Amino acid sequence: MEQKKLYVKYKDFVDGIRLFVPIGAGYLPLGFACGIVCAEAGMSVMQIFLMSLLVYAGAGQYIAGGMIAAGASPLSIIITTFIVNSRHILYTSVLYPYISKWSFLKQSLFAAQITDEVFAMHSSFMSRNNVSTVTAFTLNIFSHSSWVISNTIGGISASLIPDSSKFGLDFTLYALFIALILPRLVNTAQFAALITGGIAATAFALFDMVYIGVVAGAVAGAFAGYYTGRMMNYA
Numbered sequence: 001m002e003q004k005k006l007y008v009k010y011k012d013f014v015d016g017i018r019l020f021v022p023i024g025a026g027y028l029p030l031g032f033a034c035g036i037v038c039a040e041a042g043m044s045v046m047q048i049f050l051m052s053l054l055v056y057a058g059a060g061q062y063i064a065g066g067m068i069a070a071g072a073s074p075l076s077i078i079i080t081t082f083i084v085n086s087r088h089i090l091y092t093s094v095l096y097p098y099i100s101k102w103s104f105l106k107q108s109l110f111a112a113q114i115t116d117e118v119f120a121m122h123s124s125f126m127s128r129n130n131v132s133t134v135t136a137f138t139l140n141i142f143s144h145s146s147w148v149i150s151n152t153i154g155g156i157s158a159s160l161i162p163d164s165s166k167f168g169l170d171f172t173l174y175a176l177f178i179a180l181i182l183p184r185l186v187n188t189a190q191f192a193a194l195i196t197g198g199i200a201a202t203a204f205a206l207f208d209m210v211y212i213g214v215v216a217g218a219v220a221g222a223f224a225g226y227y228t229g230r231m232m233n234y235a
Helices: 002-040 045-054 058-069 074-085 087-099 104-112 116-126 133-160 169-184 188-206 210-234
Strands: none
Touching (some): 002 058, 045 133, 104 133
């Protein structure tokens, strides 16, 4: 019996590693570039380490680095990054039915490590498999660790790469999310969410409201996917 339990836990751990691999492959160059951007904004290596550990949001950290470089006030940086990262509330709301039986502590730790890419992996895997805390936290912890390590290395290496923009590493964030999410679009509701969210975000970006557009796109996409799914079920 004990051997069977160990085998199940080992299999769950392997599943978590398997889900992490594509995310880690993208986080290494992306986190490295983010560390360089933050270092060029005047942040120390320790500050970069702490931000990647506590904030843990690629887009939010890039934005914060740019605002620090521009001399923005701490309050405006906090408000802006909060608005941009508020979409994570929707992510955890979607995943809540799968983790509703967990303790509050486990739910809180799980939610604190959700990013766009990690959410994409969890939502796809949890909808098709039994939810395992071993798999979930293996994916979360390894993804978070790879982000922290790559950010810190980028901060340390910043002096060796004076102009990181010419390498196009900042595009890795978008390329990674696109690569993870597109193969998992399997029904009309998901396509409706993608198209509606993309149109809404683009519309705001055209009026130079990129940060608000990120949130608006997430909300519009969620509503479009939800109502399209309901209409399909009633049809």
